Amino acid sequence: xxVVLVVEDDPDIRATLCEALxxxxxxxxxxxxxxxxLEYLRGGNVTPCxxxxxxxxxxxxxxxxxxxxxxxxTLASIPVVVVSxxxxxxxxxxxxxxxxxxxxxxxxxxxQTARKHCDSAA
Amino acid sequence: xxxxxxxxxxxxxxxxxxxxxxxxxxxVWANRAELAMLxxxxxxxxxxxxxxFHADRAVVDDMCTRMAAGEPLHDYEARFVAKNGDIRHVAVxxxxxxxxxxxxxxxxxSRDVTESRRKESExxxxxxxxARTVRLNDMFASILGHDLRNxxxxxxxxxxxxxxQVTDPKAQRAAQRVLSSSERMRRMIDQLLDFxxxxxxxxxxxxRRDADLATxxxxxxxxxxxxRPGWPIEISVDGDTHGSWDSSxxxxxxxxxxxNAAQHGTADVPLDxxxxxxxxxxxxxxxxxxxxxxxEILPMIxxxxxxxxxxxxxxxxxxxxxxxxxxxxRAHQGDIxxxxxxxxxxxxxxxxxxxxxxxxxTFERTPTRTTESAPLAKPVSPRKxxxxxxxxxxxxxxxxxxxxxxxxxxxQTWNVGAQVITGYRQDExxxxxxxxxxxxxxxxxxxxxxxxxxxxxxGQYEEEGWRVRKDGSHYWASVLITALxxxxxxxxxxxxxxxxxxxxxxxxxxxxxxxxxxxILVESVKxxxxxxxxPFGNVASWNAGAQRIKHYTADEIxxxxxxxxxxxxxxxxGKCEMELEVAARxxxxxxxxxxxxxxxxxxxxxxxxxxxxxxxxxxxxxxKVTxxxxxxxQHxxxxxxxxxxxxxxxxxxxxxxxxxxxxxxxxxxxxxxxDTLRDRVKQVDASLADKIERTNRAxxxxxxxxxxxxxxxxxxxxxxxxxxxxxxLSQVAKDVVERMGVAASAASCEIHAELVPHVEGSWDxxxxxxxxxxxxxxxxxxxxxxxxxxxxxxxxxTAVIEVRDRGPGLPxxxxxxxxxxxxxxxxxxxxxxxxxxxxxxxxxxxxGGNVSASNAAGGGAQFSVRLPCKESN
Numbered sequence: 004x005x006v007v008l009v010v011e012d013d014p015d016i017r018a019t020l021c022e023a024l025x026x027x028x029x030x031x032x033x034x035x036x037x038x039x040x041l042e043y044l045r046g047g048n049v050t051p052c053x054x055x056x057x058x059x060x061x062x063x064x065x066x067x068x069x070x071x072x073x074x075x076x077t078l079a080s081i082p083v084v085v086v087s088x089x090x091x092x093x094x095x096x097x098x099x100x101x102x103x104x105x106x107x108x109x110x111x112x113x114x115q116t117a118r119k120h121c122d123s124a125a
Numbered sequence: 126x127x128x129x130x131x132x133x134x135x136x137x138x139x140x141x142x143x144x145x146x147x148x149x150x151x152x153v154w155a156n157r158a159e160l161a162m163l164x165x166x167x168x169x170x171x172x173x174x175x176x177x178f179h180a181d182r183a184v185v186d187d188m189c190t191r192m193a194a195g196e197p198l199h200d201y202e203a204r205f206v207a208k209n210g211d212i213r214h215v216a217v218x219x220x221x222x223x224x225x226x227x228x229x230x231x232x233x234x235s236r237d238v239t240e241s242r243r244k245e246s247e248x249x250x251x252x253x254x255x256a257r258t259v260r261l262n263d264m265f266a267s268i269l270g271h272d273l274r275n276x277x278x279x280x281x282x283x284x285x286x287x288x289x290q291v292t293d294p295k296a297q298r299a300a301q302r303v304l305s306s307s308e309r310m311r312r313m314i315d316q317l318l319d320f321x322x323x324x325x326x327x328x329x330x331x332x333r334r335d336a337d338l339a340t341x342x343x344x345x346x347x348x349x350x351x352x353r354p355g356w357p358i359e360i361s362v363d364g365d366t367h368g369s370w371d372s373s374x375x376x377x378x379x380x381x382x383x384x385n386a387a388q389h390g391t392a393d394v395p396l397d398x399x400x401x402x403x404x405x406x407x408x409x410x411x412x413x414x415x416x417x418x419x420x421e422i423l424p425m426i427x428x429x430x431x432x433x434x435x436x437x438x439x440x441x442x443x444x445x446x447x448x449x450x451x452x453x454x455r456a457h458q459g460d461i462x463x464x465x466x467x468x469x470x471x472x473x474x475x476x477x478x479x480x481x482x483x484x485x486x487t488f489e490r491t492p493t494r495t496t497e498s499a500p501l502a503k504p505v506s507p508r509k510x511x512x513x514x515x516x517x518x519x520x521x522x523x524x525x526x527x528x529x530x531x532x533x534x535x536x537q538t539w540n541v542g543a544q545v546i547t548g549y550r551q552d553e554x555x556x557x558x559x560x561x562x563x564x565x566x567x568x569x570x571x572x573x574x575x576x577x578x579x580x581x582x583x584g585q586y587e588e589e590g591w592r593v594r595k596d597g598s599h600y601w602a603s604v605l606i607t608a609l610x611x612x613x614x615x616x617x618x619x620x621x622x623x624x625x626x627x628x629x630x631x632x633x634x635x636x637x638x639x640x641x642x643x644x645i646l647v648e649s650v651k652x653x654x655x656x657x658x659x660p661f662g663n664v665a666s667w668n669a670g671a672q673r674i675k676h677y678t679a680d681e682i683x684x685x686x687x688x689x690x691x692x693x694x695x696x697x698x699g700k701c702e703m704e705l706e707v708a709a710r711x712x713x714x715x716x717x718x719x720x721x722x723x724x725x726x727x728x729x730x731x732x733x734x735x736x737x738x739x740x741x742x743x744x745x746x747x748x749k750v751t752x753x754x755x756x757x758x759q760h761x762x763x764x765x766x767x768x769x770x771x772x773x774x775x776x777x778x779x780x781x782x783x784x785x786x787x788x789x790x791x792x793x794x795x796x797x798x799x800d801t802l803r804d805r806v807k808q809v810d811a812s813l814a815d816k817i818e819r820t821n822r823a824x825x826x827x828x829x830x831x832x833x834x835x836x837x838x839x840x841x842x843x844x845x846x847x848x849x850x851x852x853x854l855s856q857v858a859k860d861v862v863e864r865m866g867v868a869a870s871a872a873s874c875e876i877h878a879e880l881v882p883h884v885e886g887s888w889d890x891x892x893x894x895x896x897x898x899x900x901x902x903x904x905x906x907x908x909x910x911x912x913x914x915x916x917x918x919x920x921x922x923t924a925v926i927e928v929r930d931r932g933p934g935l936p937x938x939x940x941x942x943x944x945x946x947x948x949x950x951x952x953x954x955x956x957x958x959x960x961x962x963x964x965x966x967x968x969x970x971x972x973g974g975n976v977s978a979s980n981a982a983g984g985g986a987q988f989s990v991r992l993p994c995k996e997s998n
Binding site: 015020088107 | 295298299302305306309786787789790791792793794795796797798800801804824828
């Protein structure tokens with residue numbers, strides 16, 4: 004089972020991303036901020052093949068989450084793709100050592116990204 | 126009278142900088158205001174050459190030349206160096222004091238204009254800002270109002286049609302999500318437009334009609350029941366809840382307030398709404414829910430983008446709801462407040478039932494006592510008449526020389542006073558002719574026979590004049606010669622009474638000179654109205670400045686009451702009496718306010734009234750100095766407006782960047798769901814999928830517009846940063862042409878690219894791509910169906926991008942095209958001569974380059990962008 008963790012505070016986008024992934028054969032898990040995401044990852048659940056990460060979120064934002072995750076040896080290897088509306092997304096991606104998808108994102112781009120990380124891991 | 130006020134004191138202390146400059150440029154004298162303006166002590170200033178205090182040597186030379194020639198200066202601008210090193214901009218007015226055709230000194234009156242110079246330059250900067258604000262506000266409203274709404278409407282309409290045609294449940298769900306995110310986006314756009322109206326365009330317009338607040342509130346509460354089912358709501362309505370309001374705007378307020386409560390209210394406390402319509406003129410609504418607003422947020426609860434400023438308080442959307450609510454309530458002349466108590470939040474809204482007509486601004490003044498108990502001043506006692514010689518004769522014999530002359534003028538008697546005054550002892554005086562007391566000139570002109578002749582004919586001769594003491598010194602004598610007659614009425618001799626008034630004479634002489642100096646100076650001051658009032662407030666003197674500012678001539682105004690300078694409402698309010706009363710009581714009254722000129726027009730005046738007392742402490746009148754600050758006042762008002770505009774600029778910039786970021790949220794949902802919809806439908810109905818594809822293009826356009834919005838905001842905030850890297854322009858151009866292939870064939874445009882290889886430089890690759898894309902896009906739009914030439918080449922150290930089309934070309938005045946780049950009107954042709962070219966120009970200029978447009982030989986328009994290959998410092 005390919006699980007994608009969607010970390011996104013906006014409920015509409017969260018639901019849409021999850022639905023799009025599920026419609027196309029993936030299993031999606033949703034978290035609305037960095038803390039919830041870490042809880043899932045450390046809660047003994049299935050390790051996701053990909054984390055889709057928003058940057059601007061309450062409680063714990065995307066940057067803080069990425070730092071935590073990279074510093075945690077058990078989680079560091081999980082691929083992270085930043086999905087954000089920031090204009091200077093390339094800069095953030097470089098800084099956070101991740102790929103990035105600018106919002107709004109097209110379905111085929113989203114699925115390409117999921118395929119790249121999850122299907123090869125399978 | 127007022128003229129008795131010691132002019133030296135007056136000049137010394139008047140709030141106008143004055144100095145005298147000798148013919149050689151040395152400062153002879155300066156008053157306190159002059160010294161205070163520059164911060165020097167008298168010793169540091171007086172006796173020094175003016176060159177020491179001027180910033181510009183050439184100006185000193187010029188001033189000295191002019192002054193030496195006796196040329197008067199009027200508002201001659203010079204830069205003075207203050208003691209602390211500051212440069213003061215000073216306007217100097219002067220005239221020459223000549224004696225015997227020779228320049229004695231120059232009288233200089235200064236005016237410190239540093240502040241107004243500073244304001245002027247500040248003003249220029251702000252005018253530019255204002256122009257930019259207006260321009261960008263227009264663009265912005267245009268993008269929001271038309272460009273964003275139109276594609277959005279297209280999406281909504283197409284999706285609604287689809288919902289009836291698709292059966293697949295997942296497609297149905299996707300279509301529903303498209304609709305809900307479109308709705309979310311539409312709301313956001315509305316909020317943004319409201320924000321721009323309220324903050325940038327000067328207030329929300331209202332459409333008032335009779336409305337019932339209770340009904341509006343009940344309708345809005347339905348929304349809460351839908352959003353948060355099961356949450357208890359209590360509503361109580363009291364009295365008449367009708368008024369003249371904009372009901373759709375108030376519905377917005379309710380929806381925002383209730384929505385806020387539904388989002389934050391705790392479950393344990395019901396939403397409590399009370400509407401109190403028992404007051405005749407206003408209605409109060411309170412809304413209480415559980416959960417207190419955190420204290421750090423409460424003070425900025427109505428601020429725009431509140432959620433952005435507090436990291437953990439992120440609200441969904443823009444954080445503009447409460448801001449707009451406040452604006453709407455304010456537009457209704459009402460009030461809205463938020464309060465937290467016992468972990469409950471209460472919003473209170475007060476609305477006047479009807480528009481309140483504001484009373485005209487009334488004059489504010491300190492409460493004054495009724496003047497009956499405090500008479501303004503006693504009338505001046507009439508000046509003492511000629512001294513009663515006989516009375517004082519008895520009293521102070523030492524003070525008078527009293528002696529007798531015989532019929533021929535020989536001294537017969539002598540007294541102590543005579544000795545004290547003339548210096549002759551009795552034995553030296555008696556028997557000598559009284560001519561010994563006279564000056565050479567008097568003797569030569571036959572003064573003595575004349576005096577005696579007058580005394581004989583009229584009984585007495587009286588005069589004041591210079592006389593000579595024994596030691597040859599002169600004294601100012603008051604002389605009374607009385608003819609003494611015998612019973613036959615024959616003159617047998619004369620009684621002579623002499624008083625030494627030298628001291629008084631010296632003082633008077635000094636006063637006379639000072640007064641003359643003062644009068645000339647005061648009269649010549651044009652920048653200040655300086656005049657005297659008698660104790661009752663009647664004008665007693667007038668100067669050139671008063672005439673210039675108030676337009677009355679001296680003849681017209683002297684003797685009239687100074688209330689003619691005041692607006693009627695001030696007179697009715699008793700302002701004139703109050704001012705004199707305060708000045709008489711505390712010595713001085715200062716005010717800024719409107720005053721009237723002769724023609725009734727108003728000017729903004731700074732007025733200082735000083736009470737003048739004689740040596741006995743009797744009020745003899747008032748000195749009044751008035752300055753016309755109309756210009757300053759106008760500048761201040763203008764500054765205020767400009768500061769508001771600046772604030773609008775700042776907010777707009779903040780707003781644009783938040784808006785464009787935030788708009789992407791519903792857009793993300795929109796695009797993904799549209800894609801899903803298309804994929805689901807494609808399997809069953811290809812023609813439907815085509816329709817969805819068209820809808821998708823509308824959503825692409827939305828995305829592009831939102832990006833443009835962000836670009837505009839970056840340009841405006843100066844955050845248009847370049848990420849320079851080595852770029853081969855030809856390669857970039859080639860990539861862009863490839864990428865635009867589809868669009869070019871859609872527009873039936875063939876792109877002829879003529880790219881000189883390796884046109885290299887240090888530029889921002891993404892921005893340069895944007896320049897080429899926008900220029901080609903522009904050409905395709907205006908010259909669809911014909912070929913477009915793209916050339917890239919070197920010109921020494923400059924790279925040139927040239928795009929030439931075969932369309933209708935530019936209007937005759939191609940410079941006007943450049944002006945149009947920034948004009949709101951151009952927004953109607955978005956993608957044409959609108960933002961696209963505006964951005965091209967901004968990018969070119971950010972790189973130190975430029976863009977020009979011309980009509981090509983053989984028709985069509987040609988745009989050239991020139992970029993320096995190296996970054997210049």
